[in-house]
Amino acid sequence: MRTQIAAANWKMNLTLQQGEALLKGILSKAKTLNEHQQIVFAVPAPYLQAAVNIINGTKNVFVSAQNIYNKKSGAYTGEISVEMLNSIGVTHTIIGHSERREYFNEHYKFLAEKVDIALENNITPVFCCGEPLGIREAGTQNAFVAKQLEESVFHLSKNEIKKVVIAYEPIWAIGTGKTATSQQAQDIQHHLRSLIAKHYDEETANEISILYGGSVKAANANELFSQPDIDGGLVGGASLMEDEFVKIIEALK
Numbered sequence: 001m002r003t004q005i006a007a008a009n010w011k012m013n014l015t016l017q018q019g020e021a022l023l024k025g026i027l028s029k030a031k032t033l034n035e036h037q038q039i040v041f042a043v044p045a046p047y048l049q050a051a052v053n054i055i056n057g058t059k060n061v062f063v064s065a066q067n068i069y070n071k072k073s074g075a076y077t078g079e080i081s082v083e084m085l086n087s088i089g090v091t092h093t094i095i096g097h098s099e100r101r102e103y104f105n106e107h108y109k110f111l112a113e114k115v116d117i118a119l120e121n122n123i124t125p126v127f128c129c130g131e132p133l134g135i136r137e138a139g140t141q142n143a144f145v146a147k148q149l150e151e152s153v154f155h156l157s158k159n160e161i162k163k164v165v166i167a168y169e170p171i172w173a174i175g176t177g178k179t180a181t182s183q184q185a186q187d188i189q190h191h192l193r194s195l196i197a198k199h200y201d202e203e204t205a206n207e208i209s210i211l212y213g214g215s216v217k218a219a220n221a222n223e224l225f226s227q228p229d230i231d232g233g234l235v236g237g238a239s240l241m242e243d244e245f246v247k248i249i250e251a252l253k
């Protein structure tokens with residue numbers, strides 16, 4: 001079975017004290033994970049070390065950065081490198097979140113370089129794709145997300161792409177309370193898997209976890225995660241609430 005993942009993206013929220021309390025609370029209440037289930041916490045950069053310390057090697061629970069830079073080190077004031085993540089035990093990073101694409105003008109090539117440097121340094125990229133409302137309304141979302149994959153991850157070898165987690169996050173469903181229906185999410189995630197199968201092969205496509213993100217909450221997680229091509233969620237708002245996120249973890253297949 002493919003790895004099923006409940007990923008929390010705290011974005012730019014919480015103080016250290018609030019974050020530590022939340023993390024401890026979730027870990028104390030979360031069910032025991034089986035071998036194909038994982039929890040990933042993408043916490044703000046100043047809390048990465050604290051999160052690693054709290055998780056303390058708990059099996060199948062990982063800490064993720066929300067962003068990295070595309071260079072290993074150097075004069076890039078304010079940026080975070082994969083070497084830094086490695087040195088403190090952070091194993092994942094989000095790449096290409098729509099908020100980074102929109103507010104920080106991160107584009108295909110830059111994202112491809114981030115994916116490369118992450119993989120070269122054994123950091124798992126959680127690569128985000130997803131269309132804005134106008135594209136959905138025009139009905140061209142399949143071509144839009146195809147281009148996102150083609151330009152930023154399809155240069156990878158078969159072995160490399162198998163290490164990437166993909167998150168489909170329709171921008172119109174992020175933080176809006178408006179979730180894609182489970183059928184809409186399933187349809188486009190099936191499309192993403194088909195694109196991978198076409199570019200690589202079926203076996204590769206069947207190994208890659210594809211998460212859904214966009215107003216995931218306890219009340220809709222079961223239905224979303226029960227879809228065949230949805231392998232868990234990348235969760236914003238609801239990951240800041242202990243009981244909500246614990247229930248989302250319980251909804252993993």
Ligand code: 13P
Nearest residue numbers: 009174175214215236237
């Ligand atoms: P919400 O769950 O708040 O809609 O955010 C989704 C998201 O952007 C996760 O990366």
